[in-house]
Amino acid sequence: MSVERVLPTPEAHDLIDLTRDLIAKEVAPRAAGDEVASRFPREVFATLGAAGLLGLPYPEEYGGAGQPQEVYLQVVEELAAGWLTVGLGTSVHTLSCFPVAAFGTEEQRAELLPAMVGGDLLGAYCLSEPQSGSDAAALTTRAVPGPDGYTVDGVKAWITHGGVADFYMLMARTGDASGARGISCLRVPGEADGLSFGAPEHKMGMRSSPTAQVRFDGVRLPPSALVGAEGEGFRIAMAALDGGRLGIAACAVGVAQAALDAATDYARERRQFGSRIVDFQGIGFMLADMATHITAARALYLEAARLRDHGRPYSTQAAMAKLFATDVCMKVTTDAVQVLGGYGYVEDFPVERYMREAKVLQIVEGTNQIQRLVISRALAKG
Structure with missing residues (x-):
């Protein structure tokens, strides 16, 4: 619907x-x-x-x-x-x-x-590394400043659109400072010399979306590649991720809604013991819970979005929306497979794909454990 x-x-x-x-x-x-x-x-x-x-x-x-x-x-x-x-x-x-x-x-x-x-240039976001995921400030990719710009060496991991993007928004270390202070943001063209890519990862779901390592081997960038000031990259990255978490929350609600729609349509048509299975309380109540949780998840991401639209702080609400919506998506898609029974487990029906896709949403743009950390720290501050 x-x-x-x-x-x-x-x-x-x-x-x-x-x-x-x-x-x-x-x-x-x-x-x-x-x-x-x-x-x-x-x-x-x-x-x-x-x-x-x-x-x-x-x-x-x-x-x-x-x-x-x-x-x-x-x-x-x-x-x-x-x-x-x-x-x-x-x-x-x-x-x-x-x-x-x-x-x-x-x-x-x-x-x-x-x-x-306008769609002429498709982007990718390069923050995570093989040894730097949730601890983003520990990244080691370096962009060494010089008189003619920057020379970049390092490896980024788990990059959506890796190998097919037209530009890569890169977070790299430009200074000697440790942690977040030495990180800067640079734009890297997809055709840059010294840029290469690992083979696409073989994933549980989202197989049409390439996820790959992005490797920088002496990539030369002009001074104009710098976005923002040197040392401002970590702040840029975190601000971007706040918005990205709302995007993931919206995606999770979309997949969950698709799963609910498929399960409901099936339950209305499937008959057992002379009745539609949607009329059995065990199935009807399951669908009711699915619909209620999806509606709540949608309201949560929209509330965070409206805070952002009004210039209000929304980082904590974005973390809540991402956490709740992706957990709801995992539960709803799993329940949708259950409603369809054996049919839910085969590729002839889309719910098995929805369930496989749902899992990644609990991981990307900060795992749900990191979202809980963001929320708990906000509560501790008062």
């Missing part, structure tokens, strides 16, 4: 209608086949860019749509319900554009953002 949306403007409703139309025509019909083939749908992102859906939260003067976060995130939810590879890919791309939009110079914004948000 289509979720009834409460949106701030008629234009926002038009965006949701446009998104649903594109999903029906361009996204959902190819999702299952492309996932089996591990085929990356680059052309879908070009279509989204041409439709104005890749730059929703960014200013119109740079080719964006100037939409509030609450609208952008509901579009991401719809995309993820159609195909998580596309919904999460859109969230990662938006995250990758954020440093330029929020911390770049006027020249950088004017030069780069139109192609980024």
Whole structure:
């Protein structure tokens, strides 16, 4: 079923209608086949860019749509319900554009953002390393400053769009300071000399979305590659991740909604002992709990989005939204498989894919253990 949306403007409703139309025509019909083939749908992102859906939260003067976060995130939810590879890919791309939009110079914004948000350039976000995941400040990739710019050496791991992105938003150490203080943000073109990629990881789910190591071997970058000031990279990274966590929360709600819809449709049609199984209390109550938790998760991410839209602190609420929504997604997709029984365990029905996809959402953009740490520290501060 289509979720009834409460949106701030008629234009926002038009965006949701446009998104649903594109999903029906361009996204959902190819999702299952492309996932089996591990085929990356680059052309879908070009279509989204041409439709104005890749730059929703960014200013119109740079080719964006100037939409509030609450609208952008509901579009991401719809995309993820159609195909998580596309919904999460859109969230990662938006995250990758954020440093330029929020911390770049006027020249950088004017030069780069139109192609980024228009779908001509697809982004990737390079923070994690093989030995630096949750402890992001321990990263060791170095960008050594010189008279002509920077020389980058190091390895990034678990990079969504690794090997297919047109630019990589890189967090690297430019100074001698340890921890967060010596980290800077740089934009690396996808065709840079010395840039190479590991083989795509063989993943439980999201097989159409390439995840790979990104390797920097003497990559030379001009001074203009720096985004923000030297040493400001960790602050940029954390600000980007706050928004990224809301994107993941929206994706989780989208996948959970798709799983609930599939389970409900099946339960209405499947008959046992002379009755529809949806009329059995054991199944009906399970569906009721699934719907209630999804509605609560959606309300939580929208509340955090509205705080951000009004310029209020929202980091703790973003962590709560990501934590709750992704745990709900894992539970709902598992229950959807249970509702379908044996049919839920085979690829003929989409719920087995939803369950496999749900797990990664509890891990990316900070594990759910890290979200609990963020929330508990906020409570300790008072």
